[in-house]
Amino acid sequence: MARIRIWIDPQHRDGAVCEHAIAPSRKPRDPKAGCTSRARYQVMCSEHGAVAEPHGLRELAESTQTAHCNDHKAALARPAA
Numbered sequence: 001m002a003r004i005r006i007w008i009d010p011q012h013r014d015g016a017v018c019e020h021a022i023a024p025s026r027k028p029r030d031p032k033a034g035c036t037s038r039a040r041y042q043v044m045c046s047e048h049g050a051v052a053e054p055h056g057l058r059e060l061a062e063s064t065q066t067a068h069c070n071d072h073k074a075a076l077a078r079p080a081a
Contacts, residue, residue: 005046
């Protein structure tokens, strides 16, 4: 069975993944990097793709990430019919 990975992608307003270093203010540390700052956080699953709607705060995305992980654990625990 393949390993399932669940992670959070920080995204720009256009949906592109933001890989820039940011300050606590959510603004880029390097103003010359061309980063428009992080606008949202999308939970991603290697099996299902995007999970739920993007969140404006990482803390909210973390709870969605945990819930989705728990869904996978529950599915594995169910006996096969």
